[in-house]
Amino acid sequence: MRLTINKKRLSSDLRMLARFGEYQTGVNRPALSGEDIAARNWLRNRMEEAGLEAIIDGVGNVIGRTPGHHKRIILGSHTDTVPFGGWLDGAMGVVYSLEIARTYMEAGGNNNIGIEVVSFNDEEGRFYALLGSHFYCGLLEKSDLTGIHDTDGISLQESLENAGFAGREIATLDPAKHIAYLEAHIEQGPVLENEKRTIGLVTEIVGIRRSRVKFYGQADHAGTTPMKLRKDAAAALYNMATRLEALYRSEGSPHTVWNLGKARIEPGTLNVVCSFAELFIEYRDPSSETLRKLQNKLDQLSAEVADRYRVEKESAEVVTIEPAKMDPMLVGRLEAAAKNLKKRHMRLHSGAGHDAMVLVKRIPAAMLFVPSIGGRSHDINENTQEYDLFSGAQVLSQTVSDLVDDHP
Ligand SMILES: [Zn+2]
Structure with a gap:
């Protein structure tokens, strides 16, 4: 299966998402703020337009599945931001995932392997760091919802109620069905830029x-x-x-x-x-x-x-x-795709936490990074060169194609 991403569509989705909470060159979209809720609803609609079965679950995770009862590859990241953060951060990985699922649908799909796109809620920890992935992986449960508050004392439960998400079923991962998790993210540091590389293959998260x-x-x-x-x-x-x-x-x-x-x-x-x-x-x-x-x-x-x-x-x-080691087979697949597409790449560890460190406790998981200009992140000045931005999407979609082809 060949999945060719549409650069124009990718770029336009990224720009559209960045309008929710837009602040100068960055975005202010903390989890379950009004802007964040609007962005989640936008994403769910965008997934539906792509032909995915889309839901926002009981903890605010936005999930879009390719139709069918096959095994799935999970692609995702997060769309919440730190206060006055950057426009790419986790949003980039989510939009990559959406675009790849869309090209998968356009290519006619595959009977054995499908795609599940997830935007995990509250990765940045307004209420609880990596909240959405903890619930998705069953490491937090419904009964935990009531005890969680942000630093201003606002309760998670109340915020979910205000958003209209409370009481819905909480989607969880099934290791028998979900075969891998892949996440793309900006590096948030200066290593790739200094080494003049376009793609970073994450070997472990500190x-x-x-x-x-x-x-x-x-x-x-x-x-x-x-x-x-x-x-x-x-x-x-x-x-x-x-x-x-x-x-x-x-x-x-x-x-x-x-x-x-x-x-x-x-x-x-x-x-x-x-x-x-x-x-x-x-x-x-x-x-x-x-x-x-x-x-x-x-x-x-x-x-x-x-x-x-x-x-x-x-x-x-x-x-x-604890540090989280990424799955060596998947790291190798990402690396092979980068090599195949002639993108300058290197292996590195992540100094920042990511949803992948939670997912890897349950299923094989790996991450790819693209360079951050000047290493800047968690700031409105965060950005990535256009070539790098598209290269990351190409390497991820190539890897997904390869994994799908393993299951003809
Ligand atoms: Zn992030």
Whole structure:
């Protein structure tokens, strides 16, 4: 089966979708906002026009299936955005998927293998990161709906009711029927552009750890208390932060990244010795082993620092997401298609989370990336060169053709 994507149609769908929540050169379309709901309804209609059986399910996932009772390849990504995000992000992968399903229908389909296009709700985590794919994969259930809120306290259940989606059946994946998941996404980093490649084949998605370290000191007069008698929680925090930098450089892998993006000190004034300090540390790596090692080192270091500054410490890992290895066979198929179409390509890991890391827990899954100009993303300045944009769709559709041809 040969699936030839229509560039004009692809481009026009991308532009149309970007109008929902359009903000300057970007899009503001957080999950289940008015603009997001309108975009979901638009997508469902577009799927129907393409001849797909389309639904929006009880958690807001938009699903379009080619008719028939065959096995299916799932193609998808997400159409929600971070506040004031980019126009491509997950929308690109969804529009690729729609276009490929449309060309599949035009080509007359196949009796054995069909396509299921999915736009997973709330990938960006307004309510819960990767929400839609968790429900789709059965990792969250209907009874979980009531306990989930956004940071403003707005409940997911209420938002689904307002959108008119609440109470509908929640669609779930069936590993006996769904044979593979493929997701295309912008890279959201500068690697492909720096390496002058058009296509990235994702080998694994990094694991993420977030730790919180609290130091309890003692508030004293900052003028009268001799240095050696202080229990200064802020001094402990600053020492910990600088030593972490050295620790991660020496003990991490070349892929390890870390961020000390959040900290708090109390009472936060110059004439009082700091009584409480809290440091948040996020670090990512494709290897669980490296992550485990770094976690142990972090615990050791915080104990050492607390000892040195005579403060009490409390440390906890608050987020634990294991790395997800993509299916080697599917990575190979994407790579073969890129090679076949003479697109410059490379293998790389993803430093960002994606729905594919949830899907791969249940069925074989893989991802392809296209370059982000300047590595920019989660920002209205996010963009991708037109050649790269079309190349990604071509490689994905070639891969789908190849997989369909495996089941004549
Ligand atoms: Zn995304």
